[in-house]
Amino acid sequence: GAVVSQHPSWVICKSGTSVKIECRSLDFQATTMFWYRQFPKQSLMLMATSNEGSKATYEQGVEKDKFLINHASLTLSTLTVTSAHPEDSSFYICSATRDFTDTQYFGPGTRLTVL
Amino acid sequence: AQSVTQLDSQVPVFEEAPVELRCNYSSSVSVYLFWYVQYPNQGLQLLLKYLSGSTLVKGINGFEAEFNKSQTSFHLRKPSVHISDTAEYFCAVSSQDTNAGKSTFGDGTTLTVKP
Numbered sequence: 001g002a003v004v005s006q007h008p009s010w011v012i013c014k015s016g017t018s019v020k021i022e023c024r025s026l027d028f029q030a031t032t033m034f035w036y037r038q039f040p041k042q043s044l045m046l047m048a049t050s051n052e053g054s055k056a057t058y059e060q061g062v063e064k065d066k067f068l069i070n071h072a073s074l075t076l077s078t079l080t081v082t083s084a085h086p087e088d089s090s091f092y093i094c095s096a097t098r099d100f101t102d103t104q105y106f107g108p109g110t111r112l113t114v115l
Numbered sequence: 116a117q118s119v120t121q122l123d124s125q126v127p128v129f130e131e132a133p134v135e136l137r138c139n140y141s142s143s144v145s146v147y148l149f150w151y152v153q154y155p156n157q158g159l160q161l162l163l164k165y166l167s168g169s170t171l172v173k174g175i176n177g178f179e180a181e182f183n184k185s186q187t188s189f190h191l192r193k194p195s196v197h198i199s200d201t202a203e204y205f206c207a208v209s210s211q212d213t214n215a216g217k218s219t220f221g222d223g224t225t226l227t228v229k230p
Contacts, residue, residue: 006158034217043205043220044159093158103149104218106158 006107021079021110023094029074030096038091084114117142121221136191138206148189149207201228
C-alpha cells in the first residue's frame with residue numbers, strides 16, 4: 001500500500017513552453033502533498049507544501065507564479081512549470097502523506113529537460 | 116527550524132563488510148527521523164523511521180539505525196552489505212510540532228559497494 005505515481009516520468013520541452021507534472025496517490029487519500037526539486041548529485045529541496053482544497057505554501061525563494069501547484073482532490077496534485085527555461089531542468093519529485101503524523105511516500109520522480 | 120548533517124559524502128566498502136552511514140541533526144523541538152535510499156533516476160524509498168519508543172530501529176534490506184538523543188545522531192548500519200546496496204542514502208528530520216511529512220534532508224551519502 002501507499003503507492004504514489006508521477007506522470008510523466010520524463011519530459012523534454014522547448015524554452016518558453018509550460019509543462020504539467022501530475023502526482024497521484026494510488027491507494028490512499030493524501031491530505032498533504034509535497035513537491036521537491038533535486039539537482040544532480042544533490043539533496044532534495046522542498047519547493048512547496050500542498051493541502052487539498054487550499055493554496056500551496058511555497059518555501060522561501062521559490063517563485064509561486066513560476067511553479068503553479070494545484071491540489072484539486074485527495075489523490076491528485078499537479079505542478080506546472082510555466083514558461084520553462086533551461087535552468088528549470090531538474091528532477092522533480094512529489095511525496096504524499098495521509099495525515100499530520102504520517103511519513104512521506106515518494107513518487108518515482110519526473111526528469112524535466114528544457115532545451 | 117532543524118538541520119541535518121550527513122558526515123560522509125561518499126562511503127566505499129567491499130561486499131560483505133559492515134557499513135555505517137552517519138547522520139547528525141539539530142532541532143529546538145522533538146523530532147521524527149528517517150533514512151531513505153535512492154537508486155539512479157528513481158524516487159526515494161523509506162528504509163526506516165524513528166517516531167518514538169525503542170531507539171533501535173530496524174528497517175528493510177537488513178538496515179538498522181539507532182537514535183541517540185544526547186548526541187543528536189541517527190546513524191544507519193548494516194552488518195554485511197551487498198552490491199545491490201550501492202545507492203544514495205538520505206537522512207531526514209521532521210519536527211513533531213509540524214506536519215511529519217515536511218522533512219529537511221541531508222546532502223546524501225553515496226554508498227559504493229565493491230566486489
